Amino acid sequence: MFIQTLVTGLAIGGIYALMAVGYSLVFSILNFSNFAYGSIIMLGAYIGYYVLMHMGVPLALSVLISIVGAALLCFANERLAYSTLRKRNASSLYFMISAMGTSIFLENLVYATIGSRFYAFPEVLTQQNVSFGGVSLGLLDVFAIVFSAVAIYGLHYFLQNSKTGIAIRAASYDMQVCQLNGVNVNKVIGWVFLLAGALAGISGMFLGMKYMVYPTMGWITNKAYIAAVIGGLGSLPGAVVGGLILGVLETFVSAYVSSVVRDVFSFSLLVILLLVLPTGLFGKFLEEKV
Amino acid sequence: MSMLELKGVTKNFGGIVACKDISLSVAPGQIAGLIGPNGAGKTTVFNLITGVYSPTAGSISFAGRDITAIRPDKVVTHGIARTFQNIRLFRNLTVLDNVRIAVDKEVDYALGEALVRSPRVKSREREICALAMEHLEEVGLADKAEVRADSLPYGLQRKLEIARALALRPRLLLLDEPAAGMNPEESLELAGLVRILHARHDLTILLIEHHMDVVMELCEKIFVLDFGVKLAEGTAEEIQTNPEVLRAYLGEGYKRVRSQ
Amino acid sequence: MLEYVSGIITFSLIYVIATVGLAVFTGFTGLFSLGHAAFFAIGAYTAGILTYFYDVNFWAALAAGVAVSSLVGVLIGYPTLRAKLRSDYFAIATLGFGEAVRVLLENLDITQGARGLPGIASETTLPIVIVFTVLVLWVARNFVHSRYGRAAIAVREDFVAAEMMGINLFQVRMRSLVFSAGCAGLAGGLFAHYVSFIQPGMFTAALSTQLTASVVAGGMGSITGPTVAAVLFVAVPEALRMASMWRLVAYGFLLVAIMVFRPQGLFGFREISWQSCVRCFRKKPAAAGGGAGQ
Numbered sequence: 001m002f003i004q005t006l007v008t009g010l011a012i013g014g015i016y017a018l019m020a021v022g023y024s025l026v027f028s029i030l031n032f033s034n035f036a037y038g039s040i041i042m043l044g045a046y047i048g049y050y051v052l053m054h055m056g057v058p059l060a061l062s063v064l065i066s067i068v069g070a071a072l073l074c075f076a077n078e079r080l081a082y083s084t085l086r087k088r089n090a091s092s093l094y095f096m097i098s099a100m101g102t103s104i105f106l107e108n109l110v111y112a113t114i115g116s117r118f119y120a121f122p123e124v125l126t127q128q129n130v131s132f133g134g135v136s137l138g139l140l141d142v143f144a145i146v147f148s149a150v151a152i153y154g155l156h157y158f159l160q161n162s163k164t165g166i167a168i169r170a171a172s173y174d175m176q177v178c179q180l181n182g183v184n185v186n187k188v189i190g191w192v193f194l195l196a197g198a199l200a201g202i203s204g205m206f207l208g209m210k211y212m213v214y215p216t217m218g219w220i221t222n223k224a225y226i227a228a229v230i231g232g233l234g235s236l237p238g239a240v241v242g243g244l245i246l247g248v249l250e251t252f253v254s255a256y257v258s259s260v261v262r263d264v265f266s267f268s269l270l271v272i273l274l275l276v277l278p279t280g281l282f283g284k285f286l287e288e289k290v
Numbered sequence: 291m292s293m294l295e296l297k298g299v300t301k302n303f304g305g306i307v308a309c310k311d312i313s314l315s316v317a318p319g320q321i322a323g324l325i326g327p328n329g330a331g332k333t334t335v336f337n338l339i340t341g342v343y344s345p346t347a348g349s350i351s352f353a354g355r356d357i358t359a360i361r362p363d364k365v366v367t368h369g370i371a372r373t374f375q376n377i378r379l380f381r382n383l384t385v386l387d388n389v390r391i392a393v394d395k396e397v398d399y400a401l402g403e404a405l406v407r408s409p410r411v412k413s414r415e416r417e418i419c420a421l422a423m424e425h426l427e428e429v430g431l432a433d434k435a436e437v438r439a440d441s442l443p444y445g446l447q448r449k450l451e452i453a454r455a456l457a458l459r460p461r462l463l464l465l466d467e468p469a470a471g472m473n474p475e476e477s478l479e480l481a482g483l484v485r486i487l488h489a490r491h492d493l494t495i496l497l498i499e500h501h502m503d504v505v506m507e508l509c510e511k512i513f514v515l516d517f518g519v520k521l522a523e524g525t526a527e528e529i530q531t532n533p534e535v536l537r538a539y540l541g542e543g544y545k546r547v548r549s550q
Numbered sequence: 551m552l553e554y555v556s557g558i559i560t561f562s563l564i565y566v567i568a569t570v571g572l573a574v575f576t577g578f579t580g581l582f583s584l585g586h587a588a589f590f591a592i593g594a595y596t597a598g599i600l601t602y603f604y605d606v607n608f609w610a611a612l613a614a615g616v617a618v619s620s621l622v623g624v625l626i627g628y629p630t631l632r633a634k635l636r637s638d639y640f641a642i643a644t645l646g647f648g649e650a651v652r653v654l655l656e657n658l659d660i661t662q663g664a665r666g667l668p669g670i671a672s673e674t675t676l677p678i679v680i681v682f683t684v685l686v687l688w689v690a691r692n693f694v695h696s697r698y699g700r701a702a703i704a705v706r707e708d709f710v711a712a713e714m715m716g717i718n719l720f721q722v723r724m725r726s727l728v729f730s731a732g733c734a735g736l737a738g739g740l741f742a743h744y745v746s747f748i749q750p751g752m753f754t755a756a757l758s759t760q761l762t763a764s765v766v767a768g769g770m771g772s773i774t775g776p777t778v779a780a781v782l783f784v785a786v787p788e789a790l791r792m793a794s795m796w797r798l799v800a801y802g803f804l805l806v807a808i809m810v811f812r813p814q815g816l817f818g819f820r821e822i823s824w825q826s827c828v829r830c831f832r833k834k835p836a837a838a839g840g841g842a843g844q
Contacts, residue, residue, distance in 0.1 A: 033586070052803060084810045094809050096582050096641060097766055101805025104759050108798035222649065225642045264653055267646030267827040274629045274639055362713035372714055378705035382771070391704045394697035395716045401725070404696035405689050411696065418697070458715065541622060 003135050005255045006248060011141035013247020014148030015206050019224035020231065020239035021152055022199035028098060028172040028234040029192050032095035033225065036077055036102035042119025043106065044070030044204030045213045049119050061155055067201035074197025075190060077102055086189070103218070109135070111215040119213040144206050151202055151239055155195060159236075164191050172234070223250075227269045232280025291354065292350070293318040293494045294339070294462055297374045299348035301334055308334040311348070316462075316511070321488055321495045323509035325502075325529075327538075330515040332498045333375055336464050340365045340372055352462065366395065371460035373451040375467045381440035385431055385450055388439050389422040392457035396421070422457065428490075429453040429483065444471050449483070456491065463487075464499040469504050477501045481508050506530075514538075560676050560744060562784040563683045564737050569764045569780035570690050570773060571733025576762070577770035578694060579726045580706035581631075581642045585648025586761050589731040591753035592619040592651065593738025595661055598670045598748055603660070608673040612739040619735025623728045631723040648758060657749040667742075667750025674744035682740065686733055690773050693729065702726050703771070733760075756798055761802040766808055769815025778817065 004243045021040065025032040048066030051057040057065065081098045128139040159165035171178045179185050184273055224239075227246045231238020246266065254262045273280070292315040301309040309331045316322045324332050337343045339350055344359035351357060360368070380388050397414045404411055426432045429449040430516055434442060441448060448468055455463060468484065469477035481504045488495055499505045505512060506526045514521040514529060516538045522529060529535055572586055596616035600606035606614070630643040655661045693699050701722050709719055742748050764783050768776030787797045805818035808815060 027638075035641075081806045081810065085813075088813075090809075090813065091580070093580050093582055093637065094813055095577075098640070098806050098809035100582075100584065100759075100762070101802045101807075101809065103802070104755075104798055105802025105806065108795045111797040112793070112799055172831070189673060222645050223640075226646065229639065229642060233636070242619060260653065260657055263646075264650045267643075267650045270643060270646055271629045274635065274643065278632075278635055279638070314641050341714075342710065361717045362710075362714050364718035366714065374711065378708045378711035379709065380704055382707060383703065387700065387703075391697075391700050391712075391717075392715050394700060397697065399697070401698055404698050407692040411692075415696075454715075462723070 001255075004081035004137070005251055007135070007137055007145075008141055009248035009251030010244060011114075011138075011247070012142040012251055014145045015203050015210075016223050016227045016244075016247045017240045017243025018148050018199050018203045018206075019149060019221055020227040020243045021155065021236055022196035022203070023221065023224050024154075024231075024234055024236055024239040025192055025196045025199075026027065026230050027228070028236070029168065029175070029189060030082070030095065031234075032092040033099065033233075035096060035099040035221075036081070036106070036194075037074075037099075037196070037200060037224070038221035039103045040070050040074045040077065040200040040218075041204040041207065041221060042213075042215065043073055043217035044197075044201035045208035045217060046110065046114070046204075048201070048205045049213045052121070063202070063205050066205050067198045070201030070204060071194045071197035074193045074200060076195040078186055078189060083189075085187075104260065107215050107218060114215070116215060121209045121212075140206070140209055143209075147202065147206070151199060155199070156236075158195070164188070168192055170283035175260075225264060226266050229280055230268055232274060232282040235280070235282035238280055239281035291318070292316060293320070293353055294496065295351045296335070296339075297349050297351075299335075299338060299345045299350060301331075301338055301343055302346045307397050307518050309338065309345075312515070312518075312520050313348075314513050314520065314523065316494060316496055318494055319492070320510050321497070321508050323505040323512040324496060324498045324515065325500075325505055325512060326521070329517075329520040332515055333466055334518075335515070336372060336466055336498065339464065340370065351399075359452035366458050366460070369456035369459075369461035370464065371458040371462075372464035373448070373455050373466055373468060375470065377444075377447050377451060379439040379447060379450060379454075381438075383439055384435065384441055385426065385437050385442065386419070386422055386435040388450060389425050389454050389457050390418055393418050393421045393425070393456045395458065425453045425457045428456070428487070433493075439501060445476055447479075448480070451484075454488070457485065459491075460493070462494045462496065465499075467500060469499055469501045472501070474501075474503065477504050478507070480504070486509060556676050558785055560674070560679050561782040561788075563679045564674075564740050564744065565760070565764070565784050566683050566777050567679075567686050568734045568737035569761055569768075569776050571730035571737075572761045573691055573765045573768065573770075573773055573776040574693065574733075575730035576704075576765050577772065577776065578699060578702040578706060579723050579724060580662070580744050580770075581637050581710075581727075583644045583730075583758070584641050584755075585644035585646075585651070585758055586734055586757065587753040588644075588648045588651035588731070588759060589619045589623065589734035590738040590741070590761075591655060591750070592622055593735030594742040594748050594753070595655065595667075595738075596735070597739030598667050598742035599660060601673070602667050602670050608671065608743060612736065612743075614736045615739035616732045619738070620732040621727045623731030624724065627724045627727045632720055633725065648755065651810045652750055652754070655753075657665045661750070664750060666747060666751075668747045670742055670748065672743060672746045674740045674782035679740060679744075679754050686736070687773065688776065690729075690733075694773060698722075698725060706771075719792055744766065744777045757795065759798060762804055766793070766805055767816050769817050772815065772817065775815055775817035779815075818819065 017178065023034060023037050046068045047069040048062045051065050052059060052062040081102050082095060085094050085098060129136045130139050130142060159169055167183050168191060170183060171188050175185060207220060213218065223246060227242035229237050230245055231242030250262050250266060253265045294316040296312055296314050299312045300307055312335065324335060328333055338345050341360040342363040347357045349356060352370060357368055380391065397418050399411050399414050423432060423435065426435055429452060431446060431450055431453060442450060452468065469480050472480060485508065487493065509526060511523065512526060512529045513523045514535050521538055522532045522535050557842035568590055576582055593615035596618040596634055598613040600614055601608060626643065626647055630640045684800050701717045704717055705713060705722050713719060760783055764780040765776045768779035
């Protein structure tokens with residue numbers, strides 16, 4: 001029971017980590033909470049579901065299409081809703097409102113056009129189990145853990161080794177200096193949103209398989225924000241660790257206490273954390289620059 | 291007795307040492323200067339005095355009272371006011387409102403009264419306006435009272451920041467590059483203004499400045515920082531002849547300017 | 551027909567009360583709440599439960615609703631509004647707060663879960679709402695034009711400089727939050743005793759969105775702008791018989807469009823006053839370009 005709960009928790013935590021990394025990536029570079037991220041995840045899931053179920057595309061390819069679709073949407077989101085604000089040097093409040101507007105717009109557009117129906121992926125994908133030393137685990141959970149790990153490692157490798165990755169890391173330290181050194185900030189930010197969108201596509205597919213596809217499924221990104229706060233806003237390792245911690249804790253709470261209090265628990269955790277450890281585990285922004 | 295005293299103040303940011311073991315003392319009524327190349331830690335010293343940062347080690351006292359790691363909003367109650375290197379006005383507000391916010395701390399009426407706007411509140415509000423206008427007149431900005439702060443030309447924005455700081459009725463005024471971006475003529479005019487304000491308000495002033503003519507003209511005592519360490523202190527004469535300072539900061543360029 | 555119109559006016563004004571509260575908070579301190587519906591719900595449920603189960607006097611119940619939601623504002627603000635914490639933390643916390651309140655309302659016995667409270671005494675009338683709206687607008691205006699309001703604006707404009715003016719960030723933010731939570735609570739109490747039936751589904755993110763959209767569209771830093779916007783946002787969709795999800799699509803689009811094209815809001819930063827209205831009618835061209843650009 002314990003091990004099973006732990007692994008289930010890690011699987012959920014892996015998805016939280018993916019989302020939290022995507023969210024933190026944007027935060028680290030533009031310094032605002034991208035509340036539109038949840039709706040990109042939701043749209044990624046719809047795209048994946050549609051091509052899989054209605055166009056007969058094989059699963060692996062539909063995941064890929066979902067990734068590409070979400071990446072492009074995330075990119076478009078930045079160009080349409082944030083880039084003007086960026087050029088105007090607007091405060092983060094304005095970015096947050098724009099992000100919230102995007103999220104409300106997309107979510108309700110889906111609601112109004114596609115409808116509020118819940119769509120489930122075929123059971124063949126979601127209900128298979130594997131046994132490991134006496135514990136039976138959902139194949140999906142195992143996939144989620146492996147895939148999240150691979151995706152996060154891939155991102156890490158990209159940020160460490162590619163030229164664009166290095167530019168992204170530099171820009172997250174100091175955008176202005178970066179610009180002065182001839183880095184095309186527009187391009188770097190475009191890349192950041194493409195990468196974040198790609199992660200949104202993966203998380204959307206996994207969330208869709210686990211909990212079905214519906215207009216408000218993006219709300220689960222609340223958990224990603226909390227995970228990011230646990231790890232320290234803007235820190236990528238923090239997002240991974242925070243995601244895993246939150247996933248595991250939540251699963252234990254729903255297994256041993258009650259699933260009703262799960263969400264209240266996560267929120268209380270956030271509030272307690274703000275009191276004791278406001279900068280999170282790996283907090284990057286300790287003091288405002290004067 | 292000194293008005294402001296820093297003893298062995300050190301500030302680390304992660305692994306970076308911004309200030310190391312800085313000790314300095316400013317006497318009451320003195321105008322002192324803090325100079326040094328960019329990144330020497332001058333503004334950090336201001337931020338430490340005003341509690342924006344708390345020092346990693348060392349102590350800061352003002353008028354005999356310890357103000358180490360004081361909360362920024364308590365600084366003014368001790369009688370310290372400052373301006374900022376990168377101008378921090380309330381940009382979308384009018385010139386008058388900028389100063390009114392500073393004057394507000396003098397006039398006390400309770401929240402309950404404010405919510406129903408009692409006659410007392412109304413008369414206090416009129417006093418606030420009148421006081422704020424006085425402060426604007428002092429720096430010659432009275433005719434710009436209704437202009438939005440960010441539409442003022444750069445030099446006037448600096449003056450407005452000084453007026454706003456003075457409206458707090460400080461005993462110690464910290465000026466962070468008050469003449470930045472000004473031409474020699476304007477900066478000398480500003481030096482004159484600082485001198486007038488200093489005398490009229492019985493101020494102690496510590497200023498950071500890159501315009502050497504302003505510093506030499508105003509400051510009785512000068513502290514030189516380099517790489518977060520205090521390199522030297524003394525009068526303008528002493529600083530100008532200190533070989534270490536010349537090498538580290540003023541350089542050959544300054545000699546050339548002076549000999550012209 | 552008259553009843554229909556007076557109904558729309560009553561609803562609009564109830565939203566105005568909550569919107570003015572949020573305008574004082576978001577517009578004057580620059581903090582962004584994603585869960586203001588929760589304060590509305592707390593006011594509605596507190597007042598509703600008191601008159602429904604305990605036969606408490608309507609006015610006392612209304613006051614209790616205001617008190618409880620203000621108190622909850624203090625509890626939420628305490629960990630999240632402390633100095634040095636970025637405003638993102640507050641936004642995220644309110645998001646979680648909204649969710650937590652919804653979960654509680656759906657699971658507590660006293661709130662009767664998703665079934666809600668049917669048959670709350672119908673006490674709120676149009677004159678009562680008008681009086682409260684005028685009162686709230688007057689108090690909000692007094693607040694904004696006092697040293698307390700200026701302190702809030704100073705924090706919004708530049709909190710580092712504000713601190714040097716001796717302004718305590720936490721106090722200023724907390725004051726505005728409590729005021730706006732109280733307004734939302736009042737609106738909630740009036741709402742519960744107008745529609746006579748409340749359930750958790752009425753106080754979702756859609757309501758928070760409507761309030762935020764009114765403030766943003768009306769102009770952050772203005773009281774009158776959001777007031778006009780709040781009325782429009784209730785009356786126009788109602789008159790057009792717009793489905794609620796399409797309203798939200800429109801609000802979402804409007805939020806982004808305003809941020810991108812007209813961050814000062816539809817009516818500009820300034821207050822709408824008699825003088826400016828008179829000027830508007832006398833000299834059309836001068837007034838049209840009146841809104842100072844960003």
